[in-house]
Amino acid sequence: MLLPESMSRVVVVGTKSRLDEAIEAFYDVKSLHLIDHTTGADGISIGSPLPNTSKASERLLKIRAMEKELAIGKATDVSKVSVEDVRGQIASGGVENVENDVLKTLDKRNDLNQQIAELNAKKKNLGILSKIPVDLELYSGYRSISSTVGTVESDPSSALQSLQDVEYFVSFKKKEGGAVAVFARASEKDKIAAALSEFGFAEISVPDGSGLPADLLTLVEQRLQALDAELEAIKEDLKAHQEKYKTFLRASEEELSIQIEKGEVPLRIAVSDHSYILDAWVPAKKAESVKADIESRLGNDVHVEIEETRGRKLHDEEKAEERFKKAPTKQSNGLVAKEFEYAVSLVSVPRYQEIDPTILITFFLPLFFGFMIGDCGYAIPFMILGAFGLRTTRHKDWRAIATVLFFGGIWAFLFGFFFFGEALGMHFVGVGGELITDGGKQVSWDALLKVDFPDWFSGILPEFIHHTAEGEIVHHGVGKLVEVTFLLKLSVYIGLVHLVLAYACGIANKARQHGAKAALFEKGGWLIAFTGIVVLCYGLTRVLFDGDGFVGLTLYLIVVGAVLVLVGTVINFKMEGAQAVIELPGLIGNVLSYTRLAAIGMSKAGMALAFNYIVFGMIMGISTPDFHVSPIMLIIGLLMLGFLHLVVWTLAILSAGLHALRLQFVEFMTRFFDGGGVKYEPLRIKREKTILYSKTKEEV
């Protein structure tokens, strides 16, 4: 469970004439992780794609283009088709037939679109020209006169008046802008344009035709209407096409992609004139069955040999040939732990030779998250949201978040109920035997609901006794802002366990990779130094906080701690030099880093306390156990309560989630995790939408 699955390397040699059958067999065993062939000393080069692949690629390209035009995508709802049907249809030119049909309609649509665009441009020009009372045929057909027609932003009449031998028409309205037509000698055209340019002139072309522009405009509008109707009809046609062909297109896209993927396998293996050689990794426990399977399917035309089963010593890896060096990592985790593989892969894929931290993360990540939340009221929405996310989403990022929320929510509920005994920042049972303290600054659920909860609602821990000037105060349940020392100590202890576990994993890794002696020198020294620092610090806190002198147990602790630190550092010094000394203070930092478990919880509790005071103390005015709240204030208060706690809850996702993850990534995994493995990716067909199934009901 902790280590990735053991891997064997196999070589498959066979006759080239049955390569296509062999490729089918390789995909059917679903466990060959191909090792790409590189032309080496053997002089055999890679093969070329299977004969039908290029035809399939061509068809796939057409299908994708059509899917884009018809707006068929992954989200399109299609029914299932059997593999034989699709293959038959493709073979009998189905793709080409559909293409003809669809292309014809598409061509028509494009034609229409172009015509409509042209007519629209014409319509716009005619609209401008209709402001000027000149027939269309009068704009052109002169030998020595040229017309300049266009739009202007301001009225050019005064400027045109001053020009000689010029006939002009101006229609200008301040809001709509204006149109101008100027008739002048052909040789003066540039001059006219220069004069007009000051008024924001933009020339337009005069459409062919005769009569008044307004009359032609009506004709154009009628034509446009007709074309729009035609376009609508074609759009309907395309919709009908989409409906008619979507199943075939999606199914054949999948089938052709698969054919291409299979057809390109020869590019990754060695192929000579008459044979092929394929190297692959197979999970060791499946190696024999894979061998038998392939040999039974291809008979005498294939030979499968199991070359080696890779051990966990790094030495094995180093002495192997370059392309056989890295065995792929196949993580073997259960259903729940699998969801956390993504979190680990954010750092890196584990190496073949090291412990896969997934199962540890699966336990600790939600645990830390839950401890930091530690509140029934927030836990339940977390669980609901997480469960909803796990049911609905397939996207791996969201799934990872949903998983943490769901399992973290469960832990948060357990901690909230059995440890802290609180919901929405309020204890079920009044702290210190008081239901409402400080004039409403702290209330408890039993005071609010006016019911008596049994004792075990205040958590399973024994009561805390605080000694104050006024005498002893007894507290039931862990108050996040009351038992601060206890919580801080507890989080440090949790940190110690977590870190020691990390060191243990580190030693186990090194022992497996290099042997026990190397493990002692590489990781054992750190464990010793770490233990020493912890013991030493414990001794020192007794001196600093408890006022002990340097005598008795305290002295022993300090001396033992110091000796352990020294021994550990000496061992580390051999391996790492000065770094062994420089990193020592960091160890204390790592342990104290775990105080965030308590601190984040407290910051949330602080916010919840303030918000609860706003709602119950200030809005509802609850200050004594026999309170009375008016219905309006009750409604306003409850709305505010919902909103304010939503704020705390949302912040909790960010802070608790991120910090829980950080403790895994930084404090925990850096102690033992190298990463940089190759992910195990066997030859296997992924029919994501399972559009295809065989008529014989067998998964293909």
Next chain:
Amino acid sequence: MAEAEATGLIAIGAGLAVGLAGIGSGLGEKDAAAAAIGAITEDPSIFGKAMIFVVLPETIVIFGLVIAIMAFFVL
């Protein structure tokens, strides 16, 4: 009077502890996060490693928060 003064000083101290530690963390994270976002844009697979570097300075503000909490509730 003296007690109120002491409480006030504790509050100021706690505020300084969180505030200054927060500024420190912020300054540290600012550079790391900017660089990390640039790097992730190039290669999204390094998200985890980048996040580690970004949140490393976060510890400082937690220390500040712990000290503030201790100043208020423990000492």
